[in-house]
Amino acid sequence: MTAYQFEIQHIHQTFHKGTANEHHVLKGIDLKVKKGDFICLIGGNGSGKSTLLNAISGSFPIDEGKLLLKQKEIQSLKEYQRAKFIGRVFQDPNLGTSPRMTIAENLSIAQKRGAKRSFIKRATSSNAVKQFSKEVEMLELGLENRLNTEIGLLSGGQRQAITLLMSVLQKPELLLLDEHTAALDPKIAKFIMKKTNELITKQHLTAMMVTHNLQDALSYGNRLIMMQAGKIVLDLNQTEKEKMTVEELYQLFSQ
Numbered sequence: 386m387t388a389y390q391f392e393i394q395h396i397h398q399t400f401h402k403g404t405a406n407e408h409h410v411l412k413g414i415d416l417k418v419k420k421g422d423f424i425c426l427i428g429g430n431g432s433g434k435s436t437l438l439n440a441i442s443g444s445f446p447i448d449e450g451k452l453l454l455k456q457k458e459i460q461s462l463k464e465y466q467r468a469k470f471i472g473r474v475f476q477d478p479n480l481g482t483s484p485r486m487t488i489a490e491n492l493s494i495a496q497k498r499g500a501k502r503s504f505i506k507r508a509t510s511s512n513a514v515k516q517f518s519k520e521v522e523m524l525e526l527g528l529e530n531r532l533n534t535e536i537g538l539l540s541g542g543q544r545q546a547i548t549l550l551m552s553v554l555q556k557p558e559l560l561l562l563d564e565h566t567a568a569l570d571p572k573i574a575k576f577i578m579k580k581t582n583e584l585i586t587k588q589h590l591t592a593m594m595v596t597h598n599l600q601d602a603l604s605y606g607n608r609l610i611m612m613q614a615g616k617i618v619l620d621l622n623q624t625e626k627e628k629m630t631v632e633e634l635y636q637l638f639s640q
């Protein structure tokens with residue numbers, strides 16, 4: 386029997402239950418994810434992609450179903466508890482970092498999640514800085530020389546690169562990327578996508594990435610999932626993905 390890294394078992398989610406605005410957004414989602422799977426998740430506006438990632442990370446308690454991470458049920462855990470093993474990057478580069486803290490301090494928070502601030506200060510003044518410097522260097526943005534710069538002074542692209550690094554610093558059991566390049570200019574978006582792929586492959590991370598870029602969805606990862614109206618309607622493996630063209634995928638998307 387395959388031991389999956391992550392399993393979604395029959396998730397349902399309805400918002401505004403019992404009111405005129407009742408909306409059944411996730412309609413019985415099932416998914417088995419192997420360790421090292423890098424899944425691209427596509428689907429039209431409002432199909433439920435972000436809601437699915439929110440359900441996984443614990444933004445709200447799910448109505449029905451189970452979430453199993455390495456065979457342990459996590460659906461009852463609070464969002465902050467899941468954050469210890471689930472990394473997340475959002476579309477907005479302003480989310481996920483503390484703007485008034487330096488790059489080093491932000492990285493320190495990511496590394497010592499849950500530690501007291503005094504500990505974070507000590508960590509940034511010790512060998513940790515050297516280690517951060519090495520990690521930041523791989524982003525190839527020259528930010529290793531600006532570790533004491535406040536995050537709020539960085540450009541959106543630089544900030545998103547740091548957020549990405551922070552999300553993988555503790556080697557998450559599952560990494561969730563929600564259109565994390567969508568707010569960036571095309572050049573930096575391409576660069577961040579390349580770095581994302583490098584980080585995921587190098588660390589053999591298990592990841593789910595929401596994207597509206599069909600080319601990225603075909604180029605990256607080993608599996609492609611499409612959602613429509615709260616259901617998974619397409620699930621392609623690596624071989625099927627390699628055979629598919631953007632035009633063919635677009636046709637399926639538009640059905």
Ligand SMILES: Nc1ncnc2c1ncn2[C@@H]1O[C@H](COP(=O)(O)OP(=O)(O)OP(=O)(O)O)[C@@H](O)[C@H]1O
Pocket residue numbers: 400401408410428429430431432433434435436437
């Ligand atoms: N917390 C919430 N309360 C009420 N409705 C919600 C909530 N979260 C999501 N929805 C609704 O669920 C539906 C699906 O939204 P979701 O953001 O998951 O779609 P999506 O596939 O990520 O879309 P997009 O591509 O536009 O980001 C939408 O109609 C949205 O308004």
